[in-house]
Amino acid sequence: MGGTTAFDRRIQAGPAGIPLAVRRGDGSWAELAERTAAFGADRFLLVTDGAAPADHLARVRAMAAAQAPCTVIDLRSAPLPDRPAPGEGTGGRTVVIALGGERACAVAADLRLPTTLAAAVGPALALRCPPPEARALPDRTAPALVWVRGDVLADRPAAETRAGMIGVIRHVLAVCPAQYEALAEALDPQARYSERTVAGFLAVCADARAALVCFDPFETGPALALGYGRRLGTLVRRLAGRPSAPGDAEALGLLLAARLAVRLGLLDSAGAWAHRELVARNGSVTGLPGGTDVAALADALGAALAPGPGLLLLAGLGRPSCVDGRLLTPVGAAPVRAAVEGLGPVGVPSGRVAELLPVTG
Structure with a gap:
């Protein structure tokens, strides 16, 4: 070009x-x-x-x-x-x-x-999307x-770029896992990318969106996958009660979504490991910061999620879980607590990325 x-x-x-x-x-x-x-x-x-x-x-x-x-x-x-x-x-x-x-x-x-x-x-x-009350x-x-x-x-500054890369990771985990290995190899914890590499990230996300919004323009059905982990990230930012670097809450939202899916028997441990691998290679946090009141955060998250319609969770990379014909899975207080408690400051192994990919053929 x-x-x-x-x-x-x-x-x-x-x-x-x-x-x-x-x-x-x-x-x-x-x-x-x-x-x-x-x-x-x-x-x-x-x-x-x-x-x-x-x-x-x-x-x-x-x-x-x-x-x-x-x-x-x-x-x-x-x-x-x-x-x-x-x-x-x-x-x-x-x-x-x-x-x-x-x-x-x-x-x-x-x-x-x-x-x-x-x-x-x-x-x-x-x-x-116009508000519901709009005529x-x-x-x-x-x-x-x-x-x-x-x-x-x-x-742009590294912190801003690293935060933006969480959106790219979200697309790959929830929509286009065939790009997983390429993304894992490209990720730089220092968030230094060439213009050509950034253009590649944009192309992956544009193509992922195009595949879903053609028949779901307002993202209420299959295109809910484009917001995978966002609600959890928003809640973590609001409820954690401490400042964090840009993108940290969004990264934790993805990790919490994976742990919730594991606790509910939807996602296997390799799928959860795949989430942590990309987040770690991005240089983002992979656990709650020291001093976090884990019990209080778990209770607050459970209370915030309990009255809602549920969350989009994965049954595999690129494969949202479907419950009664809907892509929102109800979550209770117990799995939320277990997921939050499991987000400790544990390191993430690196290397064998190809083993995480779904077997085809």
Whole structure:
């Protein structure tokens, strides 16, 4: 691949098609300006969240302002205004550009420019599902373009990249285990990756998503696998009561999901070991930090999960467990406690990755 193009994909999510353009180098700015001009905007709303490099933000803002008036909204300090309905307000077309991390790329934007790996493999490629109380769909639930600079992602701080790699690991464990060995070999605990390697990670995640959302665009069925371990990670971050490095809670969410599946008789020990191997090779935590009140955390997790519909758990790598025709498995307090108690600061063996892969043929 030469020039500024790394690769292009089109992710079909139900009736909506999401074009993904992964680019490299400053020469790609001219293409972005041309594609932005094609929106025919009368006004730009540039939504950011502090995750974009300052020079990147300045360049996008200048590009938009050269075409139409541009208002910048930083979600850290200002709420996102409602998009004007056709014929309201200015009477023209307002085009929303989302620039930055997961928070910015989760808005209903026409153009998404993720600048973190976590955003690029997650919300930037997802439909925005309207709330249940909404009377009608918003005017656009899918971005008209997702544009990613692979070289910018490769240049981000190591802690941020390591956190984003948890999303890549999630895709491989839950959706495309055929990529397991390649990912295990590529993972670097120092989170130093070439632009080409980052583009490869993006391609794996885009293809995994495309395979699931074609017939499940709002991720309520098989595409629930794309969020494997996320709810547990969110709960760990909220309930653990101590600060952690970016991505630590998400890593523990994956490990807890594996241990829960083992306790429920769904996943074998090799599958759980496979989770720990990837997390360890990523340089992420593989156990609860010292001083954690394990009993209190177990009780809090059990209480938070008990009233819910259950969790997506794996019966094997790439094979979600199905209970009564649903991909959510009910979990009780006892297996939750056992799973949490098993997350000690135990090291992970390395090496025999191929032995973890499912036998085929």
